[in-house]
Amino acid sequence: MNRREILDWLKTEDADRLEELWKTADTVRRENVGNAVHLRGLVEISNICARDCGYCGIRAGNASVSRYRMTADEILDCARLAAGFGYGTLVLQAGEDHGIASAWLCGIIGSIKDETGLAITLSLGERDDADLVAWYRAGADRYLLRFETSNRELYERIHPPLPGRDSDRFQILGKLREIGYEVGSGIMVGIPGQTYDDLANDVMMFREHDIDMIGIGPYIPHPGTPLGREGDRHKAPDGEQVPADELTTCKVVALTRIQCPLINIPSTTALATINRAGGREHGLSRGANICMPNLTPRKYRELYEIYPSKASCGENADESNTRIKNQILALGRTIGTGRGDSLNWKKVTQTEQKTRGANI
Ligand code: SAM
Numbered sequence: 001m002n003r004r005e006i007l008d009w010l011k012t013e014d015a016d017r018l019e020e021l022w023k024t025a026d027t028v029r030r031e032n033v034g035n036a037v038h039l040r041g042l043v044e045i046s047n048i049c050a051r052d053c054g055y056c057g058i059r060a061g062n063a064s065v066s067r068y069r070m071t072a073d074e075i076l077d078c079a080r081l082a083a084g085f086g087y088g089t090l091v092l093q094a095g096e097d098h099g100i101a102s103a104w105l106c107g108i109i110g111s112i113k114d115e116t117g118l119a120i121t122l123s124l125g126e127r128d129d130a131d132l133v134a135w136y137r138a139g140a141d142r143y144l145l146r147f148e149t150s151n152r153e154l155y156e157r158i159h160p161p162l163p164g165r166d167s168d169r170f171q172i173l174g175k176l177r178e179i180g181y182e183v184g185s186g187i188m189v190g191i192p193g194q195t196y197d198d199l200a201n202d203v204m205m206f207r208e209h210d211i212d213m214i215g216i217g218p219y220i221p222h223p224g225t226p227l228g229r230e231g232d233r234h235k236a237p238d239g240e241q242v243p244a245d246e247l248t249t250c251k252v253v254a255l256t257r258i259q260c261p262l263i264n265i266p267s268t269t270a271l272a273t274i275n276r277a278g279g280r281e282h283g284l285s286r287g288a289n290i291c292m293p294n295l296t297p298r299k300y301r302e303l304y305e306i307y308p309s310k311a312s313c314g315e316n317a318d319e320s321n322t323r324i325k326n327q328i329l330a331l332g333r334t335i336g337t338g339r340g341d342s343l344n345w346k347k348v349t350q351t352e353q354k355t356r357g358a359n360i
Helices: 003-011 015-033 072-085 102-116 129-138 152-158 169-179 196-208 226-234 246-259 269-274 279-285 317-330 350-358
Strands: 036-046 089-094 119-123 142-144 182-189 213-218
Touching: 003 196, 003 246, 015 246, 036 072, 036 317, 072 089, 072 102, 072 317, 089 102, 089 142, 102 119, 102 129, 129 169, 142 213, 169 182, 182 196, 182 246, 196 246, 213 246, 213 269, 246 269, 246 279, 269 279, 279 317
Parallel strands: 036 089, 089 119, 119 142, 142 182, 182 213
Antiparallel strands: none
């Protein structure tokens, strides 16, 4: 698909044509990554954040947030839960918390590996190369860093850099790949100021940067953020502004699957949040093959409010696990076993992976 065709699909409202898009994406998904839905246990290990992203509820400037950082024991307990539920991967996510010391996390990664053998994904923001290398060497397998939007001007507006540091997420994604990580990225759909042209470019970027996992979620306004309060002021002109809705998010999921057949695509929590009745299922039947049940201890969940009314709030790990597995089985899909590595990443030989790691 070229850029013009992607743009055309993003703008279409024709229900029959959209049925064709969903069907094609679902077929491409089935033929390339199969019927299994792999589960990644998500642990939100800290809501402390050095950044002031205009969209995010846990931004540094939001003084109404009570901050926490989980202990090593609490994180290990979550890893045991993940292994007990049969998941293949643990995702450790946080605000950009520079208090997460490199050596401390290396120890935790080592303990999780020793005890459970789970694949480990990190999603900790823009950290120094030395930290990224140390965590990879300690046993982390994947790193997740969304580029949020490929429109540089819009990105800089909503994601100000730390003083004296450039924020170039494409450069960091390249570095992560060079180190040897399986690389995840993604975007928000419907950011105020994001146009259909921007969105078509985002989909082209997924392929151009050979990313192994792409998370696509709708932007959800948070009243404790500048963008949440003043979003209307920043919107692109009528007809150009991308809506932050389920339909547009699903179109991007479907187009991404068609463009990048071998990658992993999660049906995101944000999609399940804007349509609690069927958002997760729509994602899965329109190209997605991954779900991320939340394992964060109940007492911390409400404090990791990146946007309001997050679908996983108000339930515990057991409830999230049961609900998501039932949703998957009801679609006639199977629960994935093993690590569920991205086939896009696997196509690079083990030898090449080792060489990459050794070059650092
Ligand atoms: N600090 C890390 C980072 O920036 O990559 C990981 C945590 S960050 C909270 C995880 C993701 O949440 C972001 O990449 C962003 O896409 C998403 N997010 C944050 N605020 C959001 C909002 N208001 N609506 C939808 N998604 C949001």
